[in-house]
Amino acid sequence: MTDRHLVVGAGPVGRNVAQLLAAEGSEVVVATRSGTDTGIPGVEHIALDASDAEALSTAAEGVTVIYNCANPADYTTWEKFWPPLAAAFLTAAERSGAVYAITGNLYPYGPVGEPMHEGMPDAATDHKGILRAKVWADAKALHDEGRIRTVEVRGSDYVGTGVGDNGHVTRQVPGALRGKRAWVIGRKDVPHTFTDVLDTARLLVAAAADETAHGRTWHVPSNPPRTQEQALNDVLASVGKPPVQVSSIPKALLAAAGLAVPMLRELRQLSYQWTAPYLLDDSAARAHFGMEPTPWDEVCRRSAVV
Structure with missing residues:
Protein backbone atom coordinates (compact mmCIF):
# COMPACT_ATOMS: atom_id res chain seq x y z
CA MET A 1 0.00 0.00 0.00
CA THR A 2 1.36 3.42 -0.98
CA ASP A 3 1.91 5.90 1.82
CA ARG A 4 -0.15 9.09 1.67
CA HIS A 5 1.27 12.36 2.97
CA LEU A 6 -0.30 15.75 3.70
CA VAL A 7 2.01 18.74 3.25
CA VAL A 8 0.59 22.00 4.59
CA GLY A 9 2.31 24.94 2.92
CA ALA A 10 3.79 25.42 -0.54
CA GLY A 11 6.74 27.61 0.32
CA PRO A 12 10.35 26.53 -0.28
CA VAL A 29 -1.39 16.20 -1.08
CA VAL A 30 -0.27 19.82 -0.78
CA ALA A 31 -2.70 22.05 1.09
CA THR A 32 -2.71 25.85 1.00
CA ARG A 33 -5.41 28.47 1.49
CA SER A 34 -5.61 29.12 -2.24
CA GLY A 35 -4.91 25.62 -3.51
CA THR A 36 -1.58 26.68 -5.04
CA ASP A 37 -0.35 24.30 -7.73
CA THR A 38 3.34 23.49 -7.17
CA GLY A 39 3.67 22.07 -10.66
CA ILE A 40 5.11 18.84 -9.27
CA PRO A 41 3.91 15.87 -11.35
CA GLY A 42 1.60 13.49 -9.52
CA VAL A 43 0.98 15.78 -6.54
CA GLY A 62 -5.66 8.07 6.23
CA VAL A 63 -2.36 9.91 5.85
CA THR A 64 0.95 8.62 7.16
CA VAL A 65 2.50 12.01 7.99
CA ILE A 66 1.22 15.57 8.35
CA TYR A 67 3.99 18.05 7.50
CA ASN A 68 3.70 21.51 9.02
CA CYS A 69 5.52 23.62 6.43
CA ALA A 70 3.25 26.62 6.92
CA ASN A 71 4.66 30.12 7.04
CA PRO A 72 2.57 33.29 7.39
CA ALA A 73 2.78 35.63 4.44
CA ASP A 74 2.83 38.56 6.86
CA TYR A 75 5.75 38.35 9.31
CA THR A 76 4.01 40.83 11.62
CA THR A 77 0.91 38.70 12.31
CA TRP A 78 2.35 35.64 14.02
CA GLU A 79 0.33 36.10 17.24
CA LYS A 80 -2.85 35.90 15.19
CA PHE A 81 -1.67 33.23 12.76
CA TRP A 82 0.09 30.57 14.85
CA PRO A 83 -2.08 29.69 17.91
CA PRO A 84 -5.17 28.45 16.01
CA LEU A 85 -3.02 26.80 13.35
CA ALA A 86 -0.85 24.98 15.88
CA ALA A 87 -3.92 23.82 17.78
CA ALA A 88 -5.53 22.51 14.59
CA PHE A 89 -2.41 20.51 13.73
CA LEU A 90 -2.47 18.84 17.15
CA THR A 91 -6.14 17.96 16.78
CA ALA A 92 -5.62 16.53 13.30
CA ALA A 93 -2.56 14.53 14.39
CA GLU A 94 -4.39 13.02 17.35
CA ARG A 95 -7.52 12.14 15.38
CA SER A 96 -5.71 10.72 12.36
CA GLY A 97 -2.85 8.96 14.12
CA ALA A 98 -0.47 10.43 11.55
CA VAL A 99 3.04 11.48 12.50
CA TYR A 100 3.18 15.26 12.96
CA ALA A 101 6.40 16.65 11.43
CA ILE A 102 7.11 20.30 12.23
CA THR A 103 9.33 22.72 10.34
CA GLY A 104 10.81 24.77 13.18
CA ASN A 105 13.49 27.42 13.51
CA LEU A 106 16.09 28.64 16.00
CA TYR A 107 14.03 31.49 17.47
CA PRO A 108 13.09 29.50 20.63
CA TYR A 109 16.70 29.52 21.88
CA GLY A 110 16.96 33.31 22.00
CA PRO A 111 20.41 34.94 22.22
CA VAL A 112 23.16 32.39 22.91
CA GLY A 113 26.90 32.55 23.42
CA GLU A 114 27.85 29.18 21.96
CA PRO A 115 26.85 26.95 19.04
CA MET A 116 23.21 25.95 19.37
CA HIS A 117 22.50 22.28 20.06
CA GLU A 118 19.29 20.39 20.73
CA GLY A 119 19.99 20.06 24.45
CA MET A 120 19.73 23.81 25.00
CA PRO A 121 16.60 25.13 26.69
CA ASP A 122 14.08 27.16 24.72
CA ALA A 123 14.82 30.34 26.63
CA ALA A 124 13.80 33.12 24.23
CA THR A 125 12.20 36.21 25.73
CA ASP A 126 11.11 37.96 22.52
CA HIS A 127 7.54 37.33 21.42
CA LYS A 128 8.35 35.37 18.27
CA GLY A 129 10.76 33.08 20.09
CA ILE A 130 8.25 32.43 22.86
CA LEU A 131 5.53 31.71 20.33
CA GLU A 152 10.54 19.02 14.89
CA VAL A 153 13.37 19.98 12.54
CA ARG A 154 15.20 23.28 13.11
CA GLY A 155 17.42 25.09 10.63
CA SER A 156 19.11 28.45 10.52
CA ASP A 157 18.48 31.21 7.95
CA GLN A 172 19.86 40.83 -1.68
CA VAL A 173 20.60 38.65 -4.70
CA PRO A 174 18.53 40.38 -7.42
CA GLY A 175 20.21 43.74 -6.80
CA ALA A 176 23.64 42.21 -6.31
CA LEU A 177 23.37 40.41 -9.65
CA ARG A 178 23.06 43.87 -11.18
CA GLY A 179 26.14 45.06 -9.28
CA LYS A 180 24.28 47.04 -6.62
CA ARG A 181 25.62 47.50 -3.09
CA ALA A 182 23.90 45.29 -0.51
CA TRP A 183 22.65 46.59 2.84
CA VAL A 184 22.33 44.05 5.65
CA ILE A 185 20.97 44.04 9.18
CA GLY A 186 23.57 43.73 11.94
CA ARG A 187 27.21 43.09 11.17
CA LYS A 188 28.41 41.91 7.79
CA ASP A 189 31.55 40.28 9.19
CA VAL A 190 30.48 37.78 11.86
CA PRO A 191 30.09 34.05 11.11
CA HIS A 192 26.54 32.82 10.69
CA THR A 193 25.12 29.40 9.83
CA PHE A 194 22.96 29.24 6.72
CA THR A 195 20.71 26.25 6.00
CA ASP A 196 19.62 24.97 2.61
CA VAL A 197 15.84 24.58 2.28
CA LEU A 198 16.34 21.31 0.41
CA ASP A 199 18.37 19.90 3.30
CA THR A 200 15.60 21.02 5.67
CA ALA A 201 13.09 19.05 3.61
CA ARG A 202 15.40 16.03 3.44
CA LEU A 203 15.75 15.90 7.20
CA LEU A 204 12.04 16.51 7.81
CA VAL A 205 11.09 13.56 5.61
CA ALA A 206 13.75 11.32 7.16
CA ALA A 207 12.85 12.26 10.74
CA ALA A 208 9.13 11.71 10.16
CA ALA A 209 9.79 8.21 8.82
CA ASP A 210 12.12 7.21 11.67
CA GLU A 211 10.26 6.21 14.84
CA THR A 212 13.47 6.42 16.86
CA ALA A 213 13.76 10.11 15.91
CA HIS A 214 10.37 11.13 17.26
CA GLY A 215 9.75 13.14 20.42
CA ARG A 216 12.61 15.60 20.01
CA THR A 217 14.08 18.34 17.85
CA PRO A 225 29.29 29.29 8.73
CA ARG A 226 29.90 32.28 6.49
CA THR A 227 29.55 35.98 7.12
CA GLN A 228 26.72 37.80 5.36
CA GLU A 229 29.27 39.42 3.08
CA GLN A 230 30.92 36.10 2.24
CA ALA A 231 27.64 34.29 1.68
CA LEU A 232 26.28 36.89 -0.72
CA ASN A 233 29.47 37.09 -2.73
CA ASP A 234 29.74 33.29 -2.78
CA VAL A 235 26.31 33.24 -4.44
CA LEU A 236 27.50 35.74 -7.04
CA ALA A 237 30.74 33.84 -7.68
CA SER A 238 28.79 30.62 -8.23
CA VAL A 239 27.29 32.11 -11.39
CA GLY A 240 30.38 34.01 -12.52
CA LYS A 241 29.38 37.43 -11.20
CA PRO A 242 31.85 39.80 -9.48
CA PRO A 243 31.56 40.62 -5.77
CA VAL A 244 29.60 43.65 -4.60
CA GLN A 245 30.09 46.03 -1.72
CA VAL A 246 28.18 44.99 1.42
CA SER A 247 27.33 47.52 4.13
CA SER A 248 25.55 47.31 7.47
CA ILE A 249 22.39 49.34 7.99
CA PRO A 250 23.21 51.88 10.75
CA LYS A 251 21.48 51.00 14.04
CA ALA A 252 19.97 54.47 14.34
CA LEU A 253 18.49 54.22 10.86
CA LEU A 254 17.08 50.77 11.54
CA ALA A 255 15.50 52.01 14.78
CA ALA A 256 13.97 55.04 13.09
CA ALA A 257 12.66 53.01 10.16
CA GLY A 258 11.13 50.52 12.56
CA LEU A 259 8.82 53.22 13.90
CA ALA A 260 7.13 53.43 10.52
CA VAL A 261 7.70 49.97 9.01
CA PRO A 262 6.28 47.07 11.08
CA MET A 263 8.43 44.48 9.29
CA LEU A 264 11.64 46.29 10.25
CA ARG A 265 10.42 46.62 13.81
CA GLU A 266 9.96 42.86 13.97
CA LEU A 267 13.38 42.19 12.46
CA ARG A 268 15.03 44.57 14.90
CA GLN A 269 13.81 42.41 17.81
CA LEU A 270 15.78 39.52 16.33
CA SER A 271 18.83 41.52 15.31
CA TYR A 272 20.88 39.73 17.99
CA GLN A 273 21.19 36.94 15.42
CA TRP A 274 23.31 39.21 13.22
CA THR A 275 25.47 41.08 15.74
CA ALA A 276 27.46 38.12 17.10
CA PRO A 277 28.37 34.65 15.81
CA TYR A 278 25.20 32.62 15.26
CA LEU A 279 26.24 29.02 14.91
CA LEU A 280 24.41 25.71 14.60
CA ASP A 281 25.64 22.43 16.04
CA ASP A 282 24.20 19.79 13.72
CA SER A 283 26.33 16.86 14.88
CA ALA A 284 23.42 14.89 16.35
CA ALA A 285 21.50 14.73 13.07
CA ARG A 286 24.61 13.96 11.06
CA ALA A 287 25.36 11.00 13.32
CA HIS A 288 21.80 9.67 13.62
CA PHE A 289 20.72 10.01 9.99
CA GLY A 290 24.11 9.78 8.28
CA SER A 303 20.31 30.66 -4.45
CA ALA A 304 21.34 32.75 -7.45
CA VAL A 305 18.20 31.82 -9.41
CA VAL A 306 15.71 34.68 -9.11
Missing part, protein backbone atom coordinates in the same frame (compact mmCIF):
# COMPACT_ATOMS: atom_id res chain seq x y z
CA VAL A 13 10.33 23.79 2.37
CA GLY A 14 6.86 22.49 1.53
CA ARG A 15 7.63 22.29 -2.18
CA ASN A 16 10.83 20.37 -1.55
CA VAL A 17 9.09 17.98 0.83
CA ALA A 18 6.39 17.31 -1.75
CA GLN A 19 8.95 16.75 -4.49
CA LEU A 20 11.02 14.34 -2.40
CA LEU A 21 7.98 12.30 -1.41
CA ALA A 22 6.58 12.21 -4.95
CA ALA A 23 9.95 11.01 -6.24
CA GLU A 24 9.73 8.12 -3.77
CA GLY A 25 6.36 7.11 -5.25
CA SER A 26 4.24 8.28 -2.33
CA GLU A 27 0.83 9.87 -2.67
CA VAL A 28 1.21 13.54 -1.80
CA GLU A 44 -2.59 16.61 -5.56
CA HIS A 45 -3.40 20.17 -4.50
CA ILE A 46 -6.27 21.33 -2.30
CA ALA A 47 -7.51 24.63 -0.93
CA LEU A 48 -7.66 24.43 2.86
CA ASP A 49 -7.75 26.73 5.86
CA ALA A 50 -5.42 24.69 8.04
CA SER A 51 -6.41 26.66 11.15
CA ASP A 52 -9.84 24.99 10.85
CA ALA A 53 -9.33 21.88 12.96
CA GLU A 54 -12.30 20.05 11.41
CA ALA A 55 -11.20 20.73 7.85
CA LEU A 56 -7.59 19.80 8.57
CA SER A 57 -8.64 16.61 10.36
CA THR A 58 -10.75 15.60 7.38
CA ALA A 59 -7.84 16.21 5.01
CA ALA A 60 -5.56 14.17 7.30
CA GLU A 61 -7.71 11.05 7.36
CA ARG A 132 7.58 29.21 18.33
CA ALA A 133 8.81 27.54 21.53
CA LYS A 134 5.18 26.98 22.55
CA VAL A 135 4.35 25.35 19.21
CA TRP A 136 6.96 22.69 19.95
CA ALA A 137 6.29 22.46 23.71
CA ASP A 138 2.58 21.75 23.16
CA ALA A 139 3.33 19.08 20.55
CA LYS A 140 6.01 17.50 22.74
CA ALA A 141 3.62 17.37 25.69
CA LEU A 142 1.05 15.40 23.70
CA HIS A 143 3.80 13.13 22.39
CA ASP A 144 4.98 12.41 25.93
CA GLU A 145 1.39 11.58 26.91
CA GLY A 146 1.24 9.07 24.08
CA ARG A 147 -1.51 10.96 22.27
CA ILE A 148 0.47 11.86 19.13
CA ARG A 149 3.81 11.12 17.48
CA THR A 150 5.79 14.21 16.59
CA VAL A 151 9.20 15.54 15.64
CA TYR A 158 17.46 29.72 4.65
CA VAL A 159 19.31 29.76 1.36
CA GLY A 160 18.60 27.77 -1.76
CA THR A 161 15.89 27.50 -4.37
CA GLY A 162 12.87 29.74 -3.99
CA VAL A 163 13.85 31.43 -0.73
CA GLY A 164 13.88 34.92 -2.25
CA ASP A 165 12.63 37.68 0.04
CA ASN A 166 12.31 35.22 2.93
CA GLY A 167 16.11 35.03 3.34
CA HIS A 168 18.48 37.68 4.63
CA VAL A 169 21.05 36.84 1.95
CA THR A 170 18.75 35.79 -0.88
CA ARG A 171 16.68 38.97 -0.71
CA TRP A 218 16.84 17.89 15.27
CA HIS A 219 19.14 20.45 13.69
CA VAL A 220 19.47 20.40 9.91
CA PRO A 221 22.99 19.52 8.72
CA SER A 222 24.33 22.80 7.36
CA ASN A 223 27.51 24.02 5.71
CA PRO A 224 30.27 25.77 7.70
CA MET A 291 23.21 13.00 6.50
CA GLU A 292 25.58 15.64 5.18
CA PRO A 293 24.60 19.07 3.83
CA THR A 294 24.37 19.76 0.13
CA PRO A 295 27.74 21.14 -1.08
CA TRP A 296 27.92 24.91 -0.59
CA ASP A 297 28.69 25.67 -4.23
CA GLU A 298 25.52 23.90 -5.32
CA VAL A 299 23.47 25.71 -2.68
CA CYS A 300 24.88 29.02 -3.89
CA ARG A 301 24.04 28.28 -7.52
CA ARG A 302 20.47 27.53 -6.59
